[in-house]
Amino acid sequence: MALLRVTSPHAHGPMSTPRVMQQVLLATLPGIAVLTHFFGFGTLVNIVWGGLLAVAFEALALKLRGRELGIYLRDCSALVTAVLLGIAMPPYSPWWLIGVGMASAILLAKHLYGGLGYNPFNPAMVGYVVLLISFPVQMTSWEAPRGIGEVPGLLDALRACFTPGAFDGVTAATPLDVLKQNNSLLVDNLWASQPVFGRWGGLGWEWANIAFLAGGAWLLYRRIFTWHAPLAFLAVLALMAALFYDGGSSASGGSPLFHLLSGATMFGAFFIVTDPVTSAVSVRGRLVYGALAGLLVYLIRVWGNYPDAVAFAVLIMNFAAPFIDHYTQPRTYGHRKPQRSGGDE
Amino acid sequence: MLGQSISRNSLLLGVFAVITTLLIAGTYLLTRDRIAAAQRQAEEKALLEIVPDERHDNNMLDDTLAIPPGELGLKQPRSAYIARRGRQAAAVILPVTAPDGYSGAIDLIVGVNRDGTVAGVRVLNHRETPGLGDKVDLNKSDWVLGFDGRSLDDPSVERWAVKKDGGAFDQFTGATITPRAVVTATRGALEYARTRHGELFADGPDTATQPAPADSGAH
Amino acid sequence: MAAADYRELSLNGLWKNNPAIVQLLGLCPLLAVTGSVVNALGLAAATTLVLLCSNTAVSLIRNVVSDAVRLPVFVMIIAAAVTCIELLMQAFTYELYQILGIFLPLITTNCVILGRADAYASKNPLPLAMCDGLMMGLGFGIILVLLGALRELLGTGALFANMDLLFGPAAADWKVVLVEDYQAFLLAILPPGAFIFTGLLIAGKNLIDRQIKRRQDARKAQPVKGAKRVRVTGTIS
Incomplete structure (x- = not known):
């Protein structure tokens, strides 16, 4: 959100918006591959159908707003939103669910606020939250991962999307869900009794998280974003988990490793928290932004009303981003900080 | 002059306080029994659903x-x-x-x-x-x-x-x-x-x- | 007191100066109780009645009350009207009274009411003040009911459920199921839906206004035959 005027010197990068967006898309590939391996073609169908809809909604909104289609469509931002939302949604979602999500993301969260660069909230996360609170049953039923159930093929995936009802997949509660539902077992027993837990963060989930971490690391290397927000996010999440983990009972929130490798942690850390439009701008700001988002993820995961929390945490922090920017604005070179009570810093 | 206006205004406020209080008291008296009955009925409703x-x-x-x-x-x-x-x-x-x-x-x-x-x-x-x-x-x-x-x-x-x-x-x-x-x-x-x-x-x-x-x- | 006055008052209350979507007053109840048509209608009726009563009373006493004490007197009148209506609703529509809860007594603090009493009713004769109260109340109420209908429809796929809370047992089967087997869009009946749909209603009103203005401008801008150009910029083609 363009509330803050950052003073010079402005860094100029050689990269244009479309280039950045394309690299982000590229970096999601390992994660998508892992998700597809463990959960079948559902995620791919989500992304392809969602991408078509997102571009169509984007074109519609641009036309209604009297903007030139070509330039804005070519920036790929709608596609990025669609891919991120498609990854976040459960595989084998029906077509209309994806449609409602894309409409909320593109029309409500993006264009009602003035399009790319003016949206205060991350569009993919708005779409996700609208769906989660509106259709909680569909949004919390994940297909059982490979190793527990038979993974449906491509045709089944298409059928699940376009003729919902005809497809009857095997769903299993996600590891975060299972942990929340149990508070009487020792974690070790729980792990042993429930195959969904896998080794660290859930069967399939741990590898998906590692894949998104790899994609994120590549983006870091390409300097698409800086390390501050993701690292602060992960560090605080791990710290909270360590503080509240009592080592044994499943009534506590789960180990730091579990929290880092389960749910949408890595996906959120590298693809959502780093959104340049809706997060804080300055270096210190990004540290604060990431840290608070990590704190919120833990709080909502463990004591909140819904199983995973990245989307809620990010939206709340989107709210706070302009405020954080206000207090972490870097000092202009050669100017002193306005004296308040004598102390400097 | 000032004193006069103060006492006139206080009197006015007093009169309105009395009128509005009377109005509310009257409505209260008229609706009291009905409200009590409605309250009981609402409390009883859930019980009656279980034991008709x-x-x-x-x-x-x-x-x-x-x-x-x-x-x-x-x-x-x-x-x-x-x-x-x-x-x-x-x-x-x-x-x-x-x-x-x-x-x-x-x-x-x-x-x-x-x-x-x-x-x-x-x-x-x-x-x-x-x-x-x-x-x-x-x-x-x-x-x-x-x-x-x-x-x-x-x-x-x-x-x-x-x-x-x-x-x-x-x-x-x-x-x-x-x-x-x-x-x-x-x-x-x-x-x-x-x-x-x-x-x-x-x-x-x-x-x-x-x-x-x-x-x-x-x- | 021409008919034009009344038309102007109606237009103001219902559209141009609508309390809910133009003045943005009384938003708290507007957002809180519009989860269904029956709740919205209950609060709309109560608010309209209070507005009508307070405007009437204030207009009647406008020459008696001095400027110094006018606000405390108005507040007393409004509070009395609200309390009476609250008692009546408690007696006759007890369950609805329970659903509306704190938002009934809070009508007292709805800025529309004191605003109209002070800005209009205290300066105008009885019939006009009554008309103003009624129209402002209706303007507020219509938006309330519209929002309630929109949210109930999207959130449950049906309309007019539980109307018996307001109209007695005869209304129990007024419920219209518009979409069978509806996949409830819960966002609409949850609090965020109230904000989003209020925003959309305001946007819709602005859009209509802009269309009207554009049409009027287009009519005005039609060249008058034989008019002379007074100043020309650029090249004449």
């Missing part, structure tokens, strides 16, 4: 038994309501709190028949997730009707659990914790009614002279 009029001839709101906190998961003292036919207690409606909902406690009332079967379960108060856990509310889904007629022998005590935990009761799609809490609380109420059967289903005072509203002004 044809099953009892007393006024349940006046025939109560205090349940101290600690029993049935209650945090505050509340009343059990007793439905009688003549002197014999036909059913007891117990207040129950399930402490372990997905987001906090769930307040229920559980009707238990004399023979130990469930007369009905209703959720009075909850903060469960909309669309998931809130299906325990009869407004959202008729899941709670599944308890009607069940008892501690049907299914057996150890099968009083949701299917996921190896029990006999369906959890509903998308939620496990909430139905689990309600099933456990209902079982607790049935067990309470079994151990306290003599006390809960004791015969009422001799009301050969018409079951007029008792004078136990518990309310």
Whole structure:
């Protein structure tokens, strides 16, 4: 959100918006591959159908707003939103669910606020939250991962999307869900009794998280974003988990490793928290932004009303981003900080 | 001059205060009885859903038994309501709190028949997730009707659990914790009614002279 | 007191100066109780009645009350009207009274009411003040009911459920199920839906206004035959 005027010197990068967006898309590939391996073609169908809809909604909104289609469509931002939302949604979602999500993301969260660069909230996360609170049953039923159930093929995936009802997949509660539902077992027993837990963060989930971490690391290397927000996010999440983990009972929130490798942690850390439009701008700001988002993820995961929390945490922090920017604005070179009570810093 | 205006204004304010107070007092007096009746009717409505009029001839709101906190998961003292036919207690409606909902406690009332079967379960108060856990509310889904007629022998005590935990009761799609809490609380109420059967289903005072509203002004 | 006055008052209350979507007053109840048509209608009726009563009373006493004490007097009148209506609703529509809860007594603090009393009723004769109160109340109420209908429809796929709370047992079967087997869009009945749909209603009103203005401008801008150009910029083609 363009509330803050950052003073010079402005860094100029050689990269244009479309280039950045394309690299982000590229970096999601390992994660998508892992998700597809463990959960079948559902995620791919989500992304392809969602991408078509997102571009169509984007074109519609641009036309209604009297903007030139070509330039804005070519920036790929709608596609990025669609891919991120498609990854976040459960595989084998029906077509209309994806449609409602894309409409909320593109029309409500993006264009009602003035399009790319003016949206205060991350569009993919708005779409996700609208769906989660509106259709909680569909949004919390994940297909059982490979190793527990038979993974449906491509045709089944298409059928699940376009003729919902005809497809009857095997769903299993996600590891975060299972942990929340149990508070009487020792974690070790729980792990042993429930195959969904896998080794660290859930069967399939741990590898998906590692894949998104790899994609994120590549983006870091390409300097698409800086390390501050993701690292602060992960560090605080791990710290909270360590503080509240009592080592044994499943009534506590789960180990730091579990929290880092389960749910949408890595996906959120590298693809959502780093959104340049809706997060804080300055270096210190990004540290604060990431840290608070990590704190919120833990709080909502463990004591909140819904199983995973990245989307809620990010939206709340989107709210706070302009405020954080206000207090972490870097000092202009050669100017002193306005004296308040004598102390400097 | 100033004094005059002050006293004139105060007088004016006083007059308006009197007029408006009279107006409110009049409305209050006119509506008082109706409000009291409506209040009772609303309180009785949930009870009557569990034990309909044809099953009892007393006024349940006046025939109560205090349940101290600690029993049935209650945090505050509340009343059990007793439905009688003549002197014999036909059913007891117990207040129950399930402490372990997905987001906090769930307040229920559980009707238990004399023979130990469930007369009905209703959720009075909850903060469960909309669309998931809130299906325990009869407004959202008729899941709670599944308890009607069940008892501690049907299914057996150890099968009083949701299917996921190896029990006999369906959890509903998308939620496990909430139905689990309600099933456990209902079982607790049935067990309470079994151990306290003599006390809960004791015969009422001799009301050969018409079951007029008792004078136990518990309310 | 021409008919034009009344038309102007109606237009103001219902559209141009609508309390809910133009003045943005009384938003708290607007957002809180519009989950269904029956709730919205209950609060709309109560608010309209209070507005009508307070405007009437204030207009009647406008020449008696001095400027110094006018606000306390107005507040007393409004509070009395609200309390009476609250008691009446408690007596006749008890369950609805329970659903509306704190938002009934809070009508007292709805800025529309004191605003109209002070800005209009205290300066105008009885019939006009009554008309103003009624129209402002209706303007507020229509938005309330519209929002309630929109949210109930999207959130449950049906309309007019539980109307018996307001109209007695005869209305129990007024419920119209528009979409069978509807996949409830819960966002609409949850609090965020109230904000989103209020925003959309405001946007819709602005859009209509802009269309009207554009049409009027287009009509005005039609060249008059024989008009001379006074100043020309650029090249004449």
